[in-house]
Amino acid sequence: MLFVPLPFVVALLLLLLFAVVARRDDELAANRPFLALLLLCAVQSVLVGLRLGYGLQWFGYVALVIPTVMPPLIYAGVRKLGADTPRRGPALVAFYSFPAIVIAVLAFAWREAIDIAMILIQITYALALLWLLRAGPDILRLAPFEAAQPAHRAVVFAAAALCFSAVIDAAVLFDFGWNRGTHVGLIVSVANVVGLFVLGTAAAAASRNSAAGEMAEMPPAIDTAEDRDTAARIHELMQEKRLYRDVNLTLERLARKAAIPSRRISAAINRTTAKNVSQYVNDYRIAEACRLLAETDLSVTEIMLESGFQTKSNFNREFRRVTDMTPVAWREKCAYSANSV
Numbered sequence: 001m002l003f004v005p006l007p008f009v010v011a012l013l014l015l016l017l018f019a020v021v022a023r024r025d026d027e028l029a030a031n032r033p034f035l036a037l038l039l040l041c042a043v044q045s046v047l048v049g050l051r052l053g054y055g056l057q058w059f060g061y062v063a064l065v066i067p068t069v070m071p072p073l074i075y076a077g078v079r080k081l082g083a084d085t086p087r088r089g090p091a092l093v094a095f096y097s098f099p100a101i102v103i104a105v106l107a108f109a110w111r112e113a114i115d116i117a118m119i120l121i122q123i124t125y126a127l128a129l130l131w132l133l134r135a136g137p138d139i140l141r142l143a144p145f146e147a148a149q150p151a152h153r154a155v156v157f158a159a160a161a162l163c164f165s166a167v168i169d170a171a172v173l174f175d176f177g178w179n180r181g182t183h184v185g186l187i188v189s190v191a192n193v194v195g196l197f198v199l200g201t202a203a204a205a206a207s208r209n210s211a212a213g214e215m216a217e218m219p220p221a222i223d224t225a226e227d228r229d230t231a232a233r234i235h236e237l238m239q240e241k242r243l244y245r246d247v248n249l250t251l252e253r254l255a256r257k258a259a260i261p262s263r264r265i266s267a268a269i270n271r272t273t274a275k276n277v278s279q280y281v282n283d284y285r286i287a288e289a290c291r292l293l294a295e296t297d298l299s300v301t302e303i304m305l306e307s308g309f310q311t312k313s314n315f316n317r318e319f320r321r322v323t324d325m326t327p328v329a330w331r332e333k334c335a336y337s338a339n340s341v
Contacts, residue, residue: 068099068118071125074158078132080142099125115173119166126162129155138266138276141252146314148251148278230268233258234280244284245308251277279321285309286322293327294334300327 076096099121106114133139137152168187175183237243237258246253254277255262269277289307292298298306304327309315319327 068103071099071122071162072096074162075125075128078129078155115169119169122162122166126159129159136276137278138251141262142250144248144250145278145281146247146309227268227271230260230264231272233260234265234269238284244281244288247308247310249281282318283322286319289319289327290323290330293331
């Protein structure tokens with residue numbers, strides 16, 4: 001009977017996810033570091049399956065190389081979305097190649113420290129990611145506003161996944177030290193099951209409204225005259241140009257339209273409205289959707305597209321955030337109010 005290790009199933013799911021993301025043509029899908037990361041994760045999972053499922057130990061040496069590339073790829077993917085300040089070439093190369101250099105040096109000088117070094121590398125890059133994301137979704141300048149908040153939560157999850165991976169590596173290291181690797185297969189299997197469960201939970205959480213938590217992270221509403229001028233300029237663009245109807249609108253694109261640096265726009269909106277820019281733009285979209293629901297007979301899907309959304313999940317999430325109702329319930333409420341007059 002053919003034995004199919006669980007890591008092979010995980011690898012298949014990762015390849016399916018890669019195929020789905022690669023087929024999309026929006027700016028988020030064009031993030032090559034993230035695509036490369038998915039492929040590397042799939043390859044890593046296959047190597048683990050071959051090593052632990054079929055006893056092909058020499059695959060473990062190949063698998064040692066891949067984890068040194070994964071943390072920098074995650075960081076590079078976030079940076080591509082605009083969540084990082086510009087760096088000069090030498091500093092950038094040093095930052096991304098740091099894990100591979102450390103592991104290569106240890107392979108020749110101190111092999112016993114490689115496992116501990118990998119754990120520390122994963123934790124270091126996880127903390128670096130969280131530091132980048134401390135300001136909220138607005139730092140993802142190239143992410144469409146519709147998806148900025150889910151993208152931000154997904155990157156936070158990526159940082160958590162690095163920490164989870166470090167914990168599993170520590171458990172494996174401990175098992176080899178105390179039990180000669182007797183429970184390594186069980187640890188990896190449990191890690192895969194838990195990883196799939198957490199992935200599903202994170203995907204569900206990413207679609208839920210978390211406005212309350214994000215509002216709590218906003219800076220104090222102490223605005224200046226420059227903030228008010230900037231906010232007025234953005235409001236003018238929303239009202240007159242209806243930029244919110246652009247489904248691919250990003251903070252970077254909005255900054256070009258307004259001829260104002262993206263950082264200034266983000267700070268001004270945060271301080272004058274106590275919202276991040278994605279929430280601010282989506283408020284205009286929901287206001288337009290409410291008007292169309294009340295004044296037209298267009299379907300909910302048509303109204304979703306007219307108001308600047310591409311997916312029903314994001315539309316429904318933002319509609320509930322603003323109105324605390326579903327679009328259908330809002331339309332029924334408007335119809336009832338009109339008939340009562």
